[in-house]
Amino acid sequence: MSQSDIADRDGMQNGQAQDGGEESTRRDFIYIATASFGAVGVAGVAWPLIDQMNPDASVRALAAVEIDISAVEVGQSITVKWRGKPVFIRHRTEEEITSAEATPLSDLPDPQSDEARIQRPEWLVMVGICTHLGCVPLGQRGDYGGWFCPCHGSHYDTSGRIRKGPAPLNLEVPDYVFLTDTRIRIG
Amino acid sequence: MSHKNTYVPKTGISRWMDERLPIIRFAHDNILDYPTPKNLNYWWTFGGILSFFLVSQIITGIVLAMHYVPNVDLAFGSVEHIMRDVNYGWLIRYAHANGASLFFVAVYIHIFRGLYYGSYKEPREILWILGVVIYLLMMATAFFGYVLPWGQMSVWGATVITNLFGAVPFIGEAVREWLWGDFSVGNATLNRFFSLHYLLPFMIAGVVVLHIWALHVPGNNNPVGITARRDQDTLPFHPYYTLKDGFALTLFLILFAWFIFFDPNAMGHPDNYAEANPLVTPEHIVPEWYLTPFYAILRAIPDKLMGVVAMFAAILVLFFLPWLDTSKVRSARFRPLYRQFFFIFVAVCIALGWLGTQPAEGIYVTVARLLTAWYFAHFLIVMPLLGMWEKTSPLPESLSKPVLSEGERGAS
Numbered sequence: 149m150s151q152s153d154i155a156d157r158d159g160m161q162n163g164q165a166q167d168g169g170e171e172s173t174r175r176d177f178i179y180i181a182t183a184s185f186g187a188v189g190v191a192g193v194a195w196p197l198i199d200q201m202n203p204d205a206s207v208r209a210l211a212a213v214e215i216d217i218s219a220v221e222v223g224q225s226i227t228v229k230w231r232g233k234p235v236f237i238r239h240r241t242e243e244e245i246t247s248a249e250a251t252p253l254s255d256l257p258d259p260q261s262d263e264a265r266i267q268r269p270e271w272l273v274m275v276g277i278c279t280h281l282g283c284v285p286l287g288q289r290g291d292y293g294g295w296f297c298p299c300h301g302s303h304y305d306t307s308g309r310i311r312k313g314p315a316p317l318n319l320e321v322p323d324y325v326f327l328t329d330t331r332i333r334i335g
Numbered sequence: 336m337s338h339k340n341t342y343v344p345k346t347g348i349s350r351w352m353d354e355r356l357p358i359i360r361f362a363h364d365n366i367l368d369y370p371t372p373k374n375l376n377y378w379w380t381f382g383g384i385l386s387f388f389l390v391s392q393i394i395t396g397i398v399l400a401m402h403y404v405p406n407v408d409l410a411f412g413s414v415e416h417i418m419r420d421v422n423y424g425w426l427i428r429y430a431h432a433n434g435a436s437l438f439f440v441a442v443y444i445h446i447f448r449g450l451y452y453g454s455y456k457e458p459r460e461i462l463w464i465l466g467v468v469i470y471l472l473m474m475a476t477a478f479f480g481y482v483l484p485w486g487q488m489s490v491w492g493a494t495v496i497t498n499l500f501g502a503v504p505f506i507g508e509a510v511r512e513w514l515w516g517d518f519s520v521g522n523a524t525l526n527r528f529f530s531l532h533y534l535l536p537f538m539i540a541g542v543v544v545l546h547i548w549a550l551h552v553p554g555n556n557n558p559v560g561i562t563a564r565r566d567q568d569t570l571p572f573h574p575y576y577t578l579k580d581g582f583a584l585t586l587f588l589i590l591f592a593w594f595i596f597f598d599p600n601a602m603g604h605p606d607n608y609a610e611a612n613p614l615v616t617p618e619h620i621v622p623e624w625y626l627t628p629f630y631a632i633l634r635a636i637p638d639k640l641m642g643v644v645a646m647f648a649a650i651l652v653l654f655f656l657p658w659l660d661t662s663k664v665r666s667a668r669f670r671p672l673y674r675q676f677f678f679i680f681v682a683v684c685i686a687l688g689w690l691g692t693q694p695a696e697g698i699y700v701t702v703a704r705l706l707t708a709w710y711f712a713h714f715l716i717v718m719p720l721l722g723m724w725e726k727t728s729p730l731p732e733s734l735s736k737p738v739l740s741e742g743e744r745g746a747s
Binding site: 198201202203204207211227231232233276277280281284285297298299301314315316 | 491494498499501512513514517518520527613614615616617618619620634637638639694695696
């Protein structure tokens, strides 16, 4: 039988399938089953190739750090590295706390009270990465006495909340706990 | 290919070869005897110049990879090692870095030439689309390459660009960490960028083969834009255009050499000679000059997601150009209005490129917004409407006509 004969028969059977012919249904089933089996196999092989790019075990193992904050005086900040990112720890002054608490929520693009962002009012802990495109904002600059991102001009207030500029969100507050009065653990 | 085969093997060996792998026949038809319109001007020489730069970048890149170490602790030092210790390392690295910039100079001239003479129009749509694909691959390759020296601009440029993907709703965060292989741009990122930077040029080479294939089926467009008839309108590629391209390449290489030997850091950024510091962002982040128009568009939009969308749309709109331009006339020589809009568009692109290097504040942002609007209007409004309304000047009957009449004018 020549190739074209087979093609013709296939065509005929496909025609029958529309009429509910049984033989072609079985063949269709085999086609679909084979293709599905192949697709699952390809997906199974592709996943390790995709997932290898996600953060690996050695990266995830370094996901928490402990910091001694006893030496940070009022009005000073330190920057520590956590997961490769800078974390700002600021010992806030009275004025900074007052101005952060006094800001009405209606003035904020991403409304969040100062209280919701801190555990102890004098200590502000947050990830020092601009929520726009990931630059590190500069401290005690900008129009609101908080942080200013030089890359694309976002201004944050003394609670690290976005006030002006292209950034959509407040600076992220990481998970952290006060182990003692002078020690915190981030992560 | 579309033209008639004229190759006749002359020796026994070439006959034997021709029956098994007709590669000599292929080269003969596509390089030596390929019929080329006889009126091509020097704007048509940039295809050859681009081929040269692709090869040059691959060769210098392979050599640099023999000395470079893709590790966050060693990368910066290994680049300095190339500059100071490796024999002629400075020459090879400067040729590679400046080669990237001149590659883009040439590709922009090549693209604008296509825009001016309507080279994207029927029947060359696929040729144009393959060109846009090459351009995208070039931008990705250049971006990955700029990260490798692991200077301050490398890391913060990479941070800003990868963060663009964080703007995608819902999955943005996961995509970003997947791109980084970390919670920030780190060693895993540098490693994979090195791997991809090595891979993509070969993909470019592959698409270039398709691009040339798609060119050789309909044949070259030409400054007049009317279709060349084979015999009276064309010349064999060799020796006419091999020599013309060779001459243009020589001139372009003088410019290349001038940059390498007299001002090798003119198109770089001094901040990239400071080693990467993930805790301090440079005061002012700018991408390399060839990406700044798109950077200006990104920053012109006040919304993060929409800024990213606009930036990608600015490139993607090029894919649809063959259908956005409704004019039947190819060459801007016969489109008096389009010609003016073309030069306005060139000026807008250059202005956006300059704005992309300026701080994103005050008047710069306002102007960038107006120019961004014009950029899109050019493709989405001007091009479709102009094709319908514009009164074009009469087309010459053949390619020879304008050449001959100009010749007569010169002689009298």
